[in-house]
Amino acid sequence: MSHLPILSTPWAMRATAAYRIATWGPGRLGCLAVSHVVSSRGLRTPARGQRTSGQPRSQAALIVKPDSVARTSPELAQPTLTPNIIQDPTSCTTVPTKDSKTPVRTPNHEHADRIFRKPAFFIKSATTLKQINNLTAPEVVFLGRSNVGKSSLINALVNRNGLVKTSSKPGHTSLMNFFGLAPVPPHSSVLTLVDMPGYGFRSRREWGKFILSYLSERNQLCGAYMLIDSKVGELKSSDHHMIELLTKHQIPFQVVLTKADKAKGTDSVVEKLTAELNQKSAYFVQPxxxxxxxxxxxLTALRLTVLMTCNLSPSAI
Ligand SMILES: Nc1nc2c(ncn2[C@@H]2O[C@H](COP(=O)(O)OP(=O)(O)OP(=O)(O)O)[C@@H](O)[C@H]2O)c(=O)[nH]1
Ligand SMILES: [Mg+2]
Structure with missing residues (x-):
């Protein structure tokens, strides 16, 4: 367990974060929405697996890295998973260079790729939580600034060019879109992937309210993937606000550096961001x-971590 400095009371932290969100691009929320978020949630256990609601909030929960997201958790410490996630150059975190050795693929990588070859399908767009009540599969959400590559990444993960519409024009995705992976669509979906409208430049203020209620109340949500353009290579103020929001709602999040084909080297960016995020949030999950x-x-590395985040054992599906 690692401890973060106690900056203020949980209530003050929440109020501060709510104020910041109220002044941030995708939200620019009215006071009503903000006070709703501040007062409505109980502590949820962030998870590899579905979160539960209704447990009391405690200050401890805000300052202690939860076991389920700590890098020392037994699950991540499994020798068959972690070293390969971190070191396998093609299928995992490192973008291979010309000098890379032939990557070693473990059965877990094979399983992860196999699961993501299951038919992917568009479920629905939503603007209220009620519209997604019937979606019960474990869920992960892809967040990031406009144009960072969220929609393209979902297409790539599920091997379906064109499943999600993409554009070079920022602000293209304008609704929360839900996609399923299932052996026999649309039944028995094993996993739901959520594409968010981008925040920051060209985002729209009306997205904020639903996104806030989604993050604060959605029990199916197992974790978030926050995308950063590797050419930008740093957190912008809208990213900081999103991290505060994820932390406030105890949602474990992992960072994905997109468009790595355009960046010269990602190692130093990874190192710098890892140090910064470790300081900033107990809910940041490496790598x-x-x-x-x-x-x-x-992509394989990301597929495997998505499955782990959702507590879906790759070999069991
Ligand atoms: N070079 C490169 N370009 C990419 C990559 N992924 C996405 N892009 C481009 O980045 C632009 C934005 O991609 P989208 O997937 O639409 O981005 P988004 O985050 O969904 O954007 P919004 O919906 O507007 O928030 C498009 O022109 C893509 O072709 C990548 O891996 N490499
Ligand atoms: Mg998009």
Whole structure:
């Protein structure tokens, strides 16, 4: 367990975060939405697996890295998983260079790729939580600034160019879109992937309210993937606000460096961001994963961590 400095009371932290969200691009929320978020949630156990609601909030929960996201958790410490996640150059975190050795693929990598070859399908767009009540599969959400590559990454993960619409124009995705993976669509979905509208430049204020209620109340949500453009290579203020929001709602999140084909080297960026995020949030989960949707790099590593985040054993599906 690692401890973060206690900055203030949980209530003050929540109020501060709520104020910041109220002034942030995708939200620019009215006071009503903010006070709803501040007062409505109980502590949920962030998880590899579904979170539960209704447990009391405690300050301890805000300052202690939860076991389920600590890097020392037995699950991540499994020798068959962790070293390969971190070291396998093609299928995992590192974008391979010309000098890379032939990657070693473990059965877990094979399983992860196999699961993501199951038919992927569009379920629905939503603007209220009620519209997604019937979606019960474990869920992960892809978040990030406009144009960072969220929609392209989902297409690449499920091997379906065109499943999610992409555009070079920022602000293209304008609703929360839900996608399923299932042996026999649309039944028995094993996993739900959520594509968010981008925040920051060209985002729209009306997205904020639903996104806030989604993050604060959605029990199916197992974790978030926060995308950073590897060419940008740093957290912008809107990313900081999102991290505060994820932390406030105790949602474990992992960072994905997108468009790695365009960046010269991602190692130093990974190192710098890892140190910064470890300081900033107890809900940050390592490792940071560089990917390229265009060159299909790093995708297997991401698939495997998505399955782990959702507590879906790759070999059991
Ligand atoms: N070079 C490169 N370009 C990429 C990659 N992934 C996405 N892009 C490009 O980045 C642009 C934005 O991609 P999207 O997937 O639409 O980004 P988004 O985050 O969904 O954008 P919004 O929905 O507007 O928030 C498009 O022109 C993509 O072709 C990548 O891996 N490499
Ligand atoms: Mg998009």
């Amino acid at each position: 940071i994963i560089p990917v390229s949707a265009r060159k299909k790099l790093g």
